Amino acid sequence: MKETREYHTYILNRLGQCYSNAGDYRGALNLLDKSLKMNQQLKGENDASNCEIYQIMAKVYLKIRDYDQSAKLLKRMMILSNQTYGESSEQVGNVHLQLARIHAKRRDVAGAIMDQLEAQRIYEALAKY
Numbered sequence: 001m002k003e004t005r006e007y008h009t010y011i012l013n014r015l016g017q018c019y020s021n022a023g024d025y026r027g028a029l030n031l032l033d034k035s036l037k038m039n040q041q042l043k044g045e046n047d048a049s050n051c052e053i054y055q056i057m058a059k060v061y062l063k064i065r066d067y068d069q070s071a072k073l074l075k076r077m078m079i080l081s082n083q084t085y086g087e088s089s090e091q092v093g094n095v096h097l098q099l100a101r102i103h104a105k106r107r108d109v110a111g112a113i114m115d116q117l118e119a120q121r122i123y124e125a126l127a128k129y
Contacts, residue, residue: 009039013056020060032057048084051077051091058098067102074098093122
């Protein structure tokens, strides 16, 4: 039964992306919220598998210009990525780039530069290995 529910979260994620691509952002967020709740029940609130759902939701909020909600989800994703992969992981670097994009949309040049530099630092450190 657990395997079936995991598959349901996968389907809800993909449907949410389709709705978002079609411009139905409310429908997308509704499906993604269901997916997140189901995934958290299955695997827990602190499981790294929630990151994918946070990321998809953050992109939808970015499309509707709700930068605060998008940043909030990315910060949750950052916490889980730090716990799971470490603070100098590729996943954390990717979150910094997404946060930089939000800063740029808000016209917060200093914040955008800060997150871009942090992502660059992480990627350069990873390239050494």
